[in-house]
Amino acid sequence: MSVQPLKKENKANHVVVTNKVKPETTDSQVDDNFEISFWNKFKRNKIAVICGAYLILIVFCAVFAPFLTTYSPTQGELASRILPIGSEGHFLGTDEQGRDMWTRIIFGARLSLLAAFVPVLIGTMIGSILGIVSGYFGGRIETLIMRNLDIYYAFPAIILAIALAAVIGSGLGTIIISLSFIMIPPISRVAMSATKKVAHMEYIDAAKTSGAGHVKIMYYHIFPNVFSPIFVYASTLLGLSLLFASGLSFLGLGVEPPIAEWGFMLNSLKDLVIISPMITFTPGFFIFITALALNLFSDGIRDAMQEK
Amino acid sequence: MTEKILEVKNVTKNFKIGKGLFNRNKQVLQAVSDGSFEVYKNKTLGVVGESGCGKSTTGKLIMRLEEPDEGEILFNDRNILDLSHNQMKSIRKDIQMIFQDPYASLNPQMTILETVKFSLMVHGYSKSDQRDKALEMLEMVGISKQVAQKYPSSLSGGQRQRVAIARALVLNPQFVVADEPVSALDKSIQAQVLNLLEKLKDEFSLSMIFISHDLNVIEYVSDYVMVMYLGKVVEYGPAEEVYKEQLHPYTQALVKSSPSMTRDRKKSFYVIEGEIPSPIHPPSGCRFRTRCPFAFDRCAQEVPELIHKKGEHKVSCFLYDS
Numbered sequence: 105m106s107v108q109p110l111k112k113e114n115k116a117n118h119v120v121v122t123n124k125v126k127p128e129t130t131d132s133q134v135d136d137n138f139e140i141s142f143w144n145k146f147k148r149n150k151i152a153v154i155c156g157a158y159l160i161l162i163v164f165c166a167v168f169a170p171f172l173t174t175y176s177p178t179q180g181e182l183a184s185r186i187l188p189i190g191s192e193g194h195f196l197g198t199d200e201q202g203r204d205m206w207t208r209i210i211f212g213a214r215l216s217l218l219a220a221f222v223p224v225l226i227g228t229m230i231g232s233i234l235g236i237v238s239g240y241f242g243g244r245i246e247t248l249i250m251r252n253l254d255i256y257y258a259f260p261a262i263i264l265a266i267a268l269a270a271v272i273g274s275g276l277g278t279i280i281i282s283l284s285f286i287m288i289p290p291i292s293r294v295a296m297s298a299t300k301k302v303a304h305m306e307y308i309d310a311a312k313t314s315g316a317g318h319v320k321i322m323y324y325h326i327f328p329n330v331f332s333p334i335f336v337y338a339s340t341l342l343g344l345s346l347l348f349a350s351g352l353s354f355l356g357l358g359v360e361p362p363i364a365e366w367g368f369m370l371n372s373l374k375d376l377v378i379i380s381p382m383i384t385f386t387p388g389f390f391i392f393i394t395a396l397a398l399n400l401f402s403d404g405i406r407d408a409m410q411e412k
Numbered sequence: 413m414t415e416k417i418l419e420v421k422n423v424t425k426n427f428k429i430g431k432g433l434f435n436r437n438k439q440v441l442q443a444v445s446d447g448s449f450e451v452y453k454n455k456t457l458g459v460v461g462e463s464g465c466g467k468s469t470t471g472k473l474i475m476r477l478e479e480p481d482e483g484e485i486l487f488n489d490r491n492i493l494d495l496s497h498n499q500m501k502s503i504r505k506d507i508q509m510i511f512q513d514p515y516a517s518l519n520p521q522m523t524i525l526e527t528v529k530f531s532l533m534v535h536g537y538s539k540s541d542q543r544d545k546a547l548e549m550l551e552m553v554g555i556s557k558q559v560a561q562k563y564p565s566s567l568s569g570g571q572r573q574r575v576a577i578a579r580a581l582v583l584n585p586q587f588v589v590a591d592e593p594v595s596a597l598d599k600s601i602q603a604q605v606l607n608l609l610e611k612l613k614d615e616f617s618l619s620m621i622f623i624s625h626d627l628n629v630i631e632y633v634s635d636y637v638m639v640m641y642l643g644k645v646v647e648y649g650p651a652e653e654v655y656k657e658q659l660h661p662y663t664q665a666l667v668k669s670s671p672s673m674t675r676d677r678k679k680s681f682y683v684i685e686g687e688i689p690s691p692i693h694p695p696s697g698c699r700f701r702t703r704c705p706f707a708f709d710r711c712a713q714e715v716p717e718l719i720h721k722k723g724e725h726k727v728s729c730f731l732y733d734s
Contacts, residue, residue, distance in 0.1 A: 314531035
């Protein structure tokens with residue numbers, strides 16, 4: 105009984121050896137396993153994995169917030185105001201109006217994460233298009249686009265947000281729009297320099313000789329080849345975007361009370377810092393941890409994607 | 413004499429270097445100057461010369477990847493330089509190019525099938541036609557259906573170059589510019605790709621410009637040979653005649669310096685004297701005079717023209733001026 109399996113193994117080994125003579129098969133295995141090798145590399149970075157798990161958890165909590173709490177995020181009980189962390193029924197305590205802090209945190213995560221992700225998403229979309237167009241055509245078009253974007257580079261996000269708030273009123277939209285403007289120029293630059301490297305490749309010339317128009321060339325040949333550097337760079341902006349959004353919100357340019365949002369919670373709780381400092385620190389702690397997790401997570405993605 | 417398919421008349425291409433708003437000393441690099449030649453139907457013109465002599469630029473000018481500063485390029489008696497982008501699109505079907513570096517000429521994010529399908533898509537073939545034609549073409553160059561689903565990174569150099577050939581021929585062109593299609597490949601693979609090109613040339617009744625720095629390769633594929641030096645055509649003629657008797661001193665030197673299997677191993681290689689001059693400041697008169705063993709006064713003063721020496725065999729050298 106034990107002899108037969110051994111023979112089979114030998115046969116299998118033999119097949120593998122003959123296959124290896126052909127360079128195609130070995131090469132293709134490497135190629136097909138690219139996604140797997142990405143995960144293997146990413147998995148080795150324990151900190152990035154922990155950060156990724158935390159981010160999944162916080163997104164999950166934000167999405168399913170109504171099912172994870174029995175309290176209302178906007179209406180408190182006057183009887184249970186400023187309860188310390190670890191109180192019965194309110195494990196993160198309550199604020200000055202008696203609202204449960206845990207409820208406020210997970211409902212606040214919705215808007216805070218939205219205000220962090222959406223500007224990066226919009227910035228990536230617009231920035232990629234501008235960067236690819238200017239890198240592909242070069243010359244005057246590049247000068248025109250890039251010098252205009254330099255203006256936004258020099259423009260502080262806060263001034264832009266205040267100006268916008270004066271025009272369209274304060275709100276989450278104001279934060280998202282002004283942060284999107286801030287995200288566009290750096291992403292455009294990354295997209296442009298990546299495009300410049302690709303635009304001189306012979307396969308672009310080959311596409312031109314096939315008679316394809318500029319839009320088709322940019323869509324089929326340039327974009328797929330510049331996507332990964334843009335994606336990696338944009339992910340590093342997520343943490344920054346969260347901090348910016350919370351900062352603007354803290355200044356009162358974001359949501360109106362009583363809606364929960366981390367930056368604004370920090371603002372409304374600031375008077376409690378003497379009476380019950382831990383309650384005031386809670387939203388700040390979540391901003392800090394989430395921004396840190398976003399940064400370390402994007403570092404992990406970058407490292408796993410770069411070394412092939 | 414057979415019909416002309418492509419005629420290049422007095423084409424000049426200069427590249428401006430040192431661009432910039434405040435850069436005053438702009439320099440001009442003469443890549444191709446006053447080049448004229450023709451390609452006949454179903455014939456291959458081999459273009460040979462040292463690197464930097466304007467061979468590849470000539471190919472790019474014909475493809476309109478670069479716009480010439482002066483001159484005319486007539487394809488089937490139609491000046492393609494006058495055509496707009498849209499008019500050019502229909503001509504592009506008939507003129508295709510095979511690029512030098514098979515590692516740079518295939519989009520790494522597209523499968524082989526997608527790469528070949530792309531040109532068909534541009535020219536408005538239906539989805540099923542695209543697939544059928546692309547697979548059929550790949551079959552002809554010896555790429556199987558299984559390999560067609562792969563990305564270029566898992567293919568060898570020879571396979572990639574065969575894919576590049578399939579991409580060029582899938583539109584059924586009349587004319588192909590092959591820019592050093594085998595110089596990036598191993599010798600053993602070179603022969604395989606050259607044989608494939610020869611076979612397809614007959615099957616598709618192609619006319620071709622074959623650019624190479626390798627005289628042996630040129631001899632194998634060409635019906636006509638054109639020798640270029642520093643952007644100038646120095647010799648042009650039927651391959652047999654040029655290989656039998658080289659007229660221009662540069663061609664003679666090239667043939668002598670070419671390595672061959674039968675050469676006496678004790679002798680060292682013949683080396684053309686001096687360095688190739690910069691195309692930014694080419695020598696006056698004949699451009700080869702600085703390295704030419706036969707140069708005399710007149711070579712520095714006048715520019716020699718490409719004159720008929722024997723039948724179709726042309727040369728631009730004062731030694732033959734009488």
